[in-house]
Amino acid sequence: MDFSSLAVLSGLPQQDPHNAVGVPIYATAAYGFADLEDGAHKFATNQGYTYTRLQNPTVAALEARLTALEGALGAVCLASGQAASFAGLLALVRAGDEVVASPGLFGGTVGLLNQVFGLMGVRVHFVAPEVAAVQAALNEKTRAVFVEVLGNPSLELPDLQGLAELCEAHRVALVVDNTFGAVGALARPLEHGAHVVVHSLTKWASGHGSILGGAVLSRETALWQHYPQFTSPDAQGKIPWEQFGARCFLERVRQLGLSLGGMVLSPFNAYLLFQGLETVALRIERASQTALTLARWLESQPQVAWVRYPGLPTDPAHPRATQYLRGGFGSILTFGIRGGLEGASRFLANLKIIQAPNVGDARTLAVHPWTTTHSRIPEAARRAAGVGPETIRLSVGLESPQDIQQMLLEALASVEQVGHEG
Numbered sequence: 564m565d566f567s568s569l570a571v572l573s574g575l576p577q578q579d580p581h582n583a584v585g586v587p588i589y590a591t592a593a594y595g596f597a598d599l600e601d602g603a604h605k606f607a608t609n610q611g612y613t614y615t616r617l618q619n620p621t622v623a624a625l626e627a628r629l630t631a632l633e634g635a636l637g638a639v640c641l642a643s644g645q646a647a648s649f650a651g652l653l654a655l656v657r658a659g660d661e662v663v664a665s666p667g668l669f670g671g672t673v674g675l676l677n678q679v680f681g682l683m684g685v686r687v688h689f690v691a692p693e694v695a696a697v698q699a700a701l702n703e704k705t706r707a708v709f710v711e712v713l714g715n716p717s718l719e720l721p722d723l724q725g726l727a728e729l730c731e732a733h734r735v736a737l738v739v740d741n742t743f744g745a746v747g748a749l750a751r752p753l754e755h756g757a758h759v760v761v762h763s764l765t766k767w768a769s770g771h772g773s774i775l776g777g778a779v780l781s782r783e784t785a786l787w788q789h790y791p792q793f794t795s796p797d798a799q800g801k802i803p804w805e806q807f808g809a810r811c812f813l814e815r816v817r818q819l820g821l822s823l824g825g826m827v828l829s830p831f832n833a834y835l836l837f838q839g840l841e842t843v844a845l846r847i848e849r850a851s852q853t854a855l856t857l858a859r860w861l862e863s864q865p866q867v868a869w870v871r872y873p874g875l876p877t878d879p880a881h882p883r884a885t886q887y888l889r890g891g892f893g894s895i896l897t898f899g900i901r902g903g904l905e906g907a908s909r910f911l912a913n914l915k916i917i918q919a920p921n922v923g924d925a926r927t928l929a930v931h932p933w934t935t936t937h938s939r940i941p942e943a944a945r946r947a948a949g950v951g952p953e954t955i956r957l958s959v960g961l962e963s964p965q966d967i968q969q970m971l972l973e974a975l976a977s978v979e980q981v982g983h984e985g
């Protein structure tokens with residue numbers, strides 16, 4: 564089935580007592596047992612529902628839908644995108660292991676790697692997400708290579724296929740943060756060889772900027788038989804790779820992230836995300852069209868020094884974008900205001916578009932990364948990530964393109980006095 568059909572048909576309840584068409588919200592902490600044997604069996608096998616920290620039918624419906632949309636083996640949902648990156652990586656590393664990561668990652672991910680995984684004795688090498696640089700950083704302790712499908716706000720795309728082949732050859736997991744891939748509507752890294760995908764569902768899956776959520780997905784692979792945590796006995800004395808096969812990774816994410824780590828997605832949020840997925844392809848298609856229109860228009864404005872949008876044929880990311888993105892080029896674009904920080908300040912002071920540090924909302928949101936989302940990153944690294952004092956990031960929403968353009972035009976008019984000196 565096509566993505567648009569799966570988005571509305573996958574994950575629906577199979578045996579609802581009332582033949583409910585939509586997914587019910589199961590607001591329950593625990594599930595009853597028929598007798599001693601039933602409880603003992605469920606605890607011994609981890610099958611069936613026992614307690615919502617481990618599994619919940621509403622969350623399971625969302626996991627089934629995400630699995631279908633990304634063409635994955637399975638999914639585990641968590642409380643936020645941060646929780647997903649945390650639990651996904653936690654299942655892959657042990658003290659003394661190493662991770663190779665892109666320096667342009669979402670700030671929260673950089674902090675997670677440096678501060679949290681650093682505390683646990685995991686070393687991180689930050690190198691550009693290009694095959695040669697990653698290859699040079701790999702060694703026998705490397706357990707994961709972590710990249711984003713589309714840099715934020717650099718809007719660079721890594722060579723997913725090349726990185727996947729490299730990782731496969733070195734028996735290292737390629738983990739892709741596919742948040743900007745809009746849960747498969749725009750990009751499906753698992754199809755290009757990534758072993759694991761993590762998501763902030765807060766963004767395009769929710770689509771309305773209303774709640775937080777995250778997910779970890781993986782594909783069919785024999786990679787896990789090279790990881791000691793999957794080939795040595797677990798707390799129950801069982802060998803995860805023998806017991807679960809390729810699912811052993813997701814079982815470990817569930818065990819460490821949910822059962823023990825407690826980073827659980829509420830069934831109420833799962834319900835909203837399940838519903839959000841029904842329109843994600845339509846939303847990203849519409850927002851992509853608007854973003855392309857605006858990018859072309861911004862290029863012709865005298866107060867704009869430069870525009871980055873992967874859909875522009877002249878954009879450096881365009882060739883890879885045509886290879887890895889489908890259904891559009893995404894709803895994020897960045898541009899530089901002439902006059903640097905002063906120009907950007909004047910522009911935002913006169914901008915009627917909502918200014919907020921989020922993406923994938925139904926509303927268009929503008930942000931000045933230099934002084935907000937990227938302000939804690941050292942200046943050189945900020946510039947390397949494509950952020951300058953003049954940079955504005957726009958997450959294009961569902962308003963009419965003409966209305967967004969008019970709001971941008973009014974704010975640009977206020978920049979005029981700064982002049983064209985750059």
Ligand SMILES: *Cc1c(COP(=O)(O)O)cnc(C)c1O
Pocket residue numbers: 643644645646669671672711715740742743762763764765766775776777
């Ligand atoms: C927002 C975001 C995250 C973190 O997700 P939360 O749901 O806010 O915890 C991780 N990665 C990327 C690329 C993001 O945009």
